[in-house]
Amino acid sequence: MTDTNGGIVKYIPGLILCMILGWMALQWDQSIHKWQKDYQESEKILKAYDAKEGQPFLSFAEYAAKSEEKYTEKLAAFERGETKEKPKKPHLLKEKDYVTLATTKEISSKFSFGERMIQFQLTYVAVLLLGGMIIRNTIGLPKLFQPGAVMARPIIKPGIILLGGYYLWSNLLKVGVFALILVFIFIFGTTVLVAFLGRRLKQDDGLMGVMAAGTGICGVSAAVAVAPVVNAKPRDFFYAVGTILLFGTVALFTFPYIGKALGMSEPVFGAWVGTAILNTAQLVAAATWYGHDSLLTANIINIVRVGFIPIVVIFCIWFYVIKQATAEGRHEKINKWQVIKEKFPLFILGFFVMVTLNELGVFTDEHRTIFGKQFLQIFFAVGFAGVGLNIAFDDLKKAGGKAFVIGFIAATLKAVLSAIVVILIGTEAFRVK
């Protein structure tokens, strides 16, 4: 099948492949999370048994009844207003597993495996990204699947929109204020820094314009938006995209571990990756990898950031076209409204609609679970499969030259400084709820 097929047919094989990989990874994720819960429950049962010093295990029926009784008590206390948090339904071992535990007094190796996998953060996100990257760079991705695998990446976006059902405008404004400051200082700052450094080091305007927009604000989307404005050559464009992808890939696989090593809370990590990772898909993947609260914060920063694309384009027009024309004695004008209309990322309007519907009380807790946790995972899984399958080392090798050094230094500087700032600002400022 080739491009001549046209239409959507050429995308189908790759999309189906991503859906299958996504489903397999979610199946894996469901299993390890269940085993981890079984592990924690088994540990609790064994501790209680040890505390009773040799008293026999309860029968399964007694164990289930006791758990239910405790839950009912906690629920009653919550309903009386004595506790703030609604208790969760207890996780019970299956009868067969309980009997095995009672007999052997040892935690099943399957449960320990689940616990270990979660400790190493090998959730569906890691499996899809690492698995996809390994497939792409070892056995390769046949041409038949390539258009669909590229098309799968934006399927992350409906997930971003659905996540809007989790926010209230007050949350959005609270975190949004910090997001605006971070975006303005770091993202716009990097764009300006790369542009000026490029001029100082006498680099080509086209290349540095694309690199400035790409490293500053939103990776490939911003590079695409700015490329025609600054008359970037194809070679420049691929150098810049190569640099952006290389930095994003390194960040994606290292930031979650750096975050853990630095003891970052989930909201702080979300703020960090939202500021420091250059590409929406990669930052959403890294934040999801870290935890749901991290994703909630990273999503706000990302929404603010992509909303800035038209402003960066206007800056690039001013810096590379208007300023230059003025210096040469010519007069050029920007139609700002036209730029905003053309370059504004439409999908973020969907996110704002979801926030408004939530504010109006349209969604119940069940709806929020369906949209913001369950279906979000489905969309993310298909999208992450596409992201993993599109990490080709050959593309990353396209990054090169002085421009690569400037871009990489600017992106690294932004990552280090933003890490310091978000840690200093602290968890509460970035916590969504």
Added chain:
Amino acid sequence: MAETKEFEEKAKKVFSAERKEDIWVLVLAAITVILGLAGVITPKTFPSLFF
């Protein structure tokens, strides 16, 4: 020069594809929300997809 012009056209095409992509994304999210609000998708739907 011809190469640059060709590239500009390509970049414009990519951007218009991103616009179309955003519209599809909005449609997909809207369908999910409508199905959820209508009760066609319930909290049991997702677990039922797995073993």
